[in-house]
Amino acid sequence: MQVKTWLQRLTDESNLWFNAVKAEDENNLDSAASFYIKDALECIKQRSLVRAALSCSCAANCLTRMGAISPARKLYSAAAAIYMENSDIALSESIREALWSLQEAFENYILAGESNSADTVRDRYVKLAARTNPFSKAERAEKELESRKAAAESVIAKSAKKEASIPDKLAREIEILLQARKPLAKPDRFDPSYVMKSINVNGGSRLDEKSIAS
Numbered sequence: 758m759q760v761k762t763w764l765q766r767l768t769d770e771s772n773l774w775f776n777a778v779k780a781e782d783e784n785n786l787d788s789a790a791s792f793y794i795k796d797a798l799e800c801i802k803q804r805s806l807v808r809a810a811l812s813c814s815c816a817a818n819c820l821t822r823m824g825a826i827s828p829a830r831k832l833y834s835a836a837a838a839i840y841m842e843n844s845d846i847a848l849s850e851s852i853r854e855a856l857w858s859l860q861e862a863f864e865n866y867i868l869a870g871e872s873n874s875a876d877t878v879r880d881r882y883v884k885l886a887a888r889t890n891p892f893s894k895a896e897r898a899e900k901e902l903e904s905r906k907a908a909a910e911s912v913i914a915k916s917a918k919k920e921a922s923i924p925d926k927l928a929r930e931i932e933i934l935l936q937a938r939k940p941l942a943k944p945d946r947f948d949p950s951y952v953m954k955s956i957n958v959n960g961g962s963r964l965d966e967k968s969i970a971s
Contacts, residue, residue: 773792773793773795773796773799774792774793774796774812776792777789777790777792777793777796777812777815777816780792781815781819786819786820786822786823787819787823787923787924787927789815789816789819790816790819790820790823790923790927791816791926791927791930793812793813793815793816793819794812794813794816794832794927794930794931794934795930796808796812797809797812797813797816797934798933798934798937800812801934801937801938806839806840806842806843806846807840807843807858809839810836810837810839810840810843810861810865811836813832813833813835813836813839813934814832814833814836814861814865814868816832816931817829817830817831817832817833817836817865817868818912820832820923821868821912821913823921823923824919824920824921825920825921825922825923826913826920827920828923828927828928828931829868830868830869830870831869831931831935832931832934833865833866833868833869834865834866834869834871834874835934835935835938836861836865837861837862837863837864837865837866837869837871837874837878838862838938839938840858840859840861840862840865841858841859841862841878843858844856844858844859844862844881852885852889855885856882856885856886856889859878859881859882859885860882860901860902860905862878863875863878863879863882863902863905863906864905864906864908864909865909866878867905867906867909867910868909868912868913870913875906879899879902882902883899883902
């Protein structure tokens with residue numbers, strides 16, 4: 758039996774991601790969104806957080822281009838929540854990935870129109886960045902997020918003023934994804950709240966571990 762290579766699997770016509778990108782390139786946005794949503798569902802089943810979040814946000818991007826802002830924001834919110842989960846898990850292994858995930862979560866919450874959640878992520882990101890990199894001031898972290906915020910708000914501002922409708926089938930697929938989206942983090946692996954409470958933007962830590970940076 759012939760085993761498919763990674764490249765063959767990626768370009769396989771049955772590959773959801775490949776079909777989504779292909780449909781998006783052809784400007785068939787509703788089909789692209791559907792494929793991205795199906796891919797996100799599969800990734801959720803496989804507990805692949807980053808891919809699931811990426812597919813959610815890509816589907817949301819397609820809906821935004823269609824002018825369907827309301828369902829797009831639901832998917833941006835789901836993507837942000839998954840990135841937050843990934844950040845929590847990554848804290849035990851890679852602070853860099855944890856910070857990157859927080860950046861993505863922040864941007865997606867802005868796109869979702871959830872300013873309170875975005876502010877919570879901003880606070881986490883700035884404190885963690887300042888604590889783990891003494892050569893990078895909190896102001897630099899703030900500027901990075903402000904840049905992302907401006908880009909995200911620009912995307913929404915350029916979308917259609919009037920809310921566009923989407924096919925019923927696509928609306929059902931979105932609801933299925935949102936219902937299937939459950940916390941993927943494993944509580945027994947790591948306690949991110951313990952780390953975050955132990956971080957002080959002015960320096961100092963109550964952690965007993967030798968190092969949390971990687």
